[in-house]
Amino acid sequence: MSNKTVGIVGGGQLGRMLAMAAARLGFHTIILEPQDKCPASQVAGSQITAAYDDSDALQTLAVLSDVITYEFENVPVAAARKLAEKTPVFPPPEALEISQDRLSEKTFLRECGIGTADFFAVDSQLEVDEALAKLGGSGVLKTRRLGYDGKGQRVFKDPGAGTARAYDDLGGVPLIMESLVPFVAEISVIAARSPAGDIVSYDPARNVHSDGILRRSNVPAGLNGDTLDAARSSAATLLERLDYVGVVGVEFFVLDDGAVLANEFAPRVHNSGHWTEAACAVSQFEQHVRAICGLPLAACDRHSDCEMENLIGDDINRLDAFLEQPDTVVHVYGKAETRPGRKMGHVTRLIRP
Template sequence: MSMQTIGIIGGGQLGRMLAMAAARLNLRTIILEPQADCPAAQVANEQITAAYDDIKALAELAERCDVVTYEFENVPVSAAQTLERGVPVYPPSKALEVAQDRLVEKRFLNSCGIATARFHAIDSQQDLEAALADFGGKGVLKTRRLGYDGKGQRVFRSASDSPAGAYEALGSVPLILESFVPFEREISIIAARAKDGTIESYDPAENVHRNGILDTSTLPANISSATAKTAREAAEKLLAALDYVGVIGMEFFAMADGTLIANEIAPRVHNSGHWTEAACVVSQFEQHMRAVAGFALGNPDRHSDCVMTNLIGDDILAVPEWLGKKDVLVHLYGKAEARPGRKMGHVTELKGRKTSSQG
């Protein structure tokens, strides 16, 4: 196998784990990230320290790499399009365009035959009041761009919650109001598509959030085999529609009748797939690097039940305790300072050989 060089835009923990997986496959990595000594650069071969849209830095990355990927969905689309003129970029810039705007994302999912919550585009306070009236005064108001981990949101739980000033409070920027979904649980699926169109999917995980941030992912999810199949089919539709190469994360609301409502997509490796490095032979990170490098996809089968727990902020103080437990994989992200809401690492605790509640 000839040694390829993979460019990774973004130097956070996801880029770090991608670079680690790349090294095992004899792939070199160059990180493009404005923060010096970022988590990814601690394990990658090189770092270009520059802004994500720096033209000279992008030209250097394109010249030195065989292919470029990214670790987060807010990479400027213009940067990806600039790179595409000189080097393959996977996933393609179209995936960024869809994922960066919640309104575009919802409409694209619907065009693929994938159900979502009802929604309204909000471009004024008047739009918000009319949309809330349509939804009986309830809904989740979100910025269309850049919000994550619960940021950039306002929840209206009843008609008595006044919307006064809400549009201005969220920055007077384009927003989306989504209807409430009476779901039983949240699940997600990690899937990958190779250059030749081959698709492999991991088992769906059941997720619990704390303060808007993923807390745990549990395998197996408490869903039927039919629901798991629906999640896989939705991922396959989306990957094909985007002519996608690489790993994608899809989050769903699971309803009482077993149907699924898509919540959002992430055109990258995903926090709810971190368990794969402990409970599968081929992790989501290796799967992504296999896909973008043009290698065959690996087997996504899970050999063990498990629970992945994020270490957020001061949770990092519990690491000595986690290290003392059996059948626990501890993964820390190389961040020097713990702050509230900051992901410092994760642990995955194996719970025995694989079982299934999915049928």
């Protein structure tokens, strides 16, 4: 294992935590990231500083790596496919491609028998109005690509509200209109699948968002066992249909009758799984490295209940206070600049019986 190298496309905080987990297992890591001195470079073995679609950089990464993964879902699919011609890439580029387009993603989930909100493709202002009318005047309009943390969205709640310029205001790009889901809770499942097809999943977390950004994740979720089992079963179905290898994060809406609807999936380690770093023997990051490197998957049992809180923007200025709190695990991402809405770190508070 000490002679093996894991290539990671992307040098943000998720790449950083993957590199740390890989090192604990004896693997070398190499990062492909255009930003010099990125968070992952502080802990990885080396960095290729180049664009994600740079042909020479991709060739170098493929030659130097035994297996390649990625830390975010907006990696160019063509780049992932080019890498896969020479070196195994996990999760598979097919999962990356589906997740990058909300219409393809929702369609695929439905094909897997997994429930979602109602949705319509929207490619003009006329289609905005038509889709909204079909949904009774309320819905959420989203860009199909490149949206994250609530960006690239517009919500319509009042059937009488106008939609003028909604299409142009979101860039005049392909959009999707989704029905507003009357959810009572949001949860996520972090699950992993091995090359042999073994699947494990962590306890679903209950998530709270603010301005489209995850603020807190609590485990246990405090919901009916049948609801949690349904979410885990849906995540397992998704992994099997994609012939997936690695960790996935699947977000769900919980309805008042306990049913779940999938919102989206991320083909990577996930923010709502950061709590596993503190409350489980094996974190989602180590689990991902185990999966992509063909090592045995670990049990996902937790030893403590917990609450994970993201440190967003100026929250990082409260670091001293967090460090003084008992049973609290602090992780700072090493980003040089604090900006509003930027994830600077997270803390996980362990809740002892």
